[in-house]
Amino acid sequence: MAEPTSTEARPTRAYVIHPDLGQARTQRRLPEHALAEAVALAHALPGTEIVGQEVARLRDPNPRTLLGKGKLAEIGQRLEEAEAELVLVDGPVTPVQQRNLEKEWGVKLLDRTGLILEIFADRARTREGVLQVELAALSYQRTRLVRAWTHLERQRGGLGFVGGPGETQIEADRRAIDDQMTRLRRQLERVVKTRTLHRAARARVPYPIVALVGYTNAGKSTLFNRLTGARVMAKDMLFATLDPTMRAIRLPDAGGGASGRRIILSDTVGFISDLPPELVAAFRATLEEVLEADLILHVRDISHPETEEQAADVADILESLGVDEDVELIEVWNKIDALSADTRAALRRTDSRTEGVQAVSALTGEGLDDLIAAMDAHLARALDETRETATVRLGFGDGSKRAWLHEAGVVEQEETGEDGLVLRLRWTPRQKAGFEALDTPEE
Missing domain, CATH: 3.40.50.11060 (GTPase HflX, N-terminal domain)
Structure with a gap:
């Protein structure tokens, strides 16, 4: 070499x-x-x-x-x-x-x-991710101004409006960091406002959200790529994914075709034990898709010697985020390809008997057909339990709204009247909000 x-x-x-x-x-x-x-x-x-x-x-x-x-x-x-x-x-x-x-x-x-x-500073790619890392880093540095810089112990004079006479250098540095943190928070507020607009735009898409969560390096991005055909960075490395990625896909139907349920799949940052408190607050916004999800896939590296401990850490973080206990959740026992044939077979038998558990290999594709079927069943249950009936009247010129409702699969009956169309619907609160958002102009 x-x-x-x-x-x-x-x-x-x-x-x-x-x-x-x-x-x-x-x-x-x-x-x-x-x-x-x-x-x-x-x-x-x-x-x-x-x-x-x-x-x-x-x-x-x-x-x-x-x-x-x-x-x-x-x-x-x-x-x-x-x-x-x-x-x-x-x-x-x-x-x-x-x-x-x-x-x-x-x-x-x-x-x-x-x-x-x-x-995180090396991996963040989106504007929001970069700002959040910078804010977290400044918060961390602010607590460490006592480091080996001897000049921090000196005092300096001033004119009153720049930190007055006798202000120590450490106080000046701390004030400079506070000013920079204030600027970053203002920039972050503008970025978050943009994300809010993006979420409003996504609300117009009448598909359920499925969020992948799990301990870092559990194989979430590999599973995301396998299900979506995307090319999200997937490496055997902690924190390979930092910025959330979303794709609209259609789940295969029972015959293996692509005419099944449409969903939005979201890949999220990996969790880790003892995550610095600065980063817990800073990256909360990147996990908003988890709070909005209709179904959560908790991806576990089942071959890891401390998979149970990792799962407990993930459960703690989901609870701290305020994830509703009633949200449908599937435990995806990933990386069964790394196990012996006997252990793999035992896990597959276990997942067939256990509600909410699927043993798969995102790398080889083993068990993914069963996982997709389970996702569809869980979504059907979750969405059906929240559906309500409604009647909507549309004018003859509201062709785009009519198409939206049919694409969402919520139309049970449609009649033509003298002034327009009368549609009997059965939809979820999310679909209702998405339909109502069609009248909201995009900024």
Whole structure:
């Protein structure tokens, strides 16, 4: 293999540490599995090369350096031997601890929040995603102005209208960050207003929404691509998808044709345990499609050793988002191709007996016909339970509205009168709102 040229950037040599707090840690995960997830996160950070990893068992975290004196020296030796330039700590690190560790080891350090922010900053593509990442990053930086910058301890004079006499540099920097956050929030409000208009336009489309949710790297984008024929980025990497993607598709009918129910399928950002609070707030808007969904597909990596723990994390986040418990939900046990033949067969038998569970491989297509049939059945139940009857009168010139109603499949009877058409309908609240939105001019 050719040697890197002098113009090519050399990857940053990173060392990953998962602090295990023993009884104080969250009991949901084993430290070894948590370390594996942290390493996967590190691999998702562009331009890094993992040169070492370990679980650091801590009895009592040191408030100044996180680690005890012996462990500090021990890891420092390993960092020197590995020629590490970056340390990634899978957990919260206070500004004081970060400053002291960087000084002790002579490397740059990122905690879990900083690492995820770096990944999101690299992956965000939409205007809203970029603004949300910038806002979250500023919120994070604001709490860390105590880092190793000695100039922050100095005072400066002023003319009163620029931070008055004796204002410390740290106060000036904090004020500058607050001003920038205010500007970003205003920009974000304008973008969110645009998204509201887009949602109003989507309301005119009389199709149910099916949202894919799940732990990051569970295979949501692969399943999305398989169902839609789209080419959304799908890699064996955490947070491969950040910005929501939506496609209108027609589910195959029982005979394998394409004349079945039409739906809007939405791919969403992957969930993860201990998501930084800054990002929970910042990315709430990207999950609005989940709140509007008629059916949720909870995609699980059933081959993962901690699939149950991941599922519990997803359930917690859905609850925190305020997702209605009555919304139809299917658990999609994905990646059965990674299991043994016996285990795969057992799972397929289980899903045939368990309501709301489908075992599939989005990669190979195994089980997708059964999943599509289950989606159709769940949507039929969800939509039928909310349907109500109505009578609508249309003029002879309202051809587009008539076509909309027939496309939605809500017309039960149509009669021609002297002044126009009389249609007896059976529709859902969403379809009713979509029909009424036809009279609202698009901005």
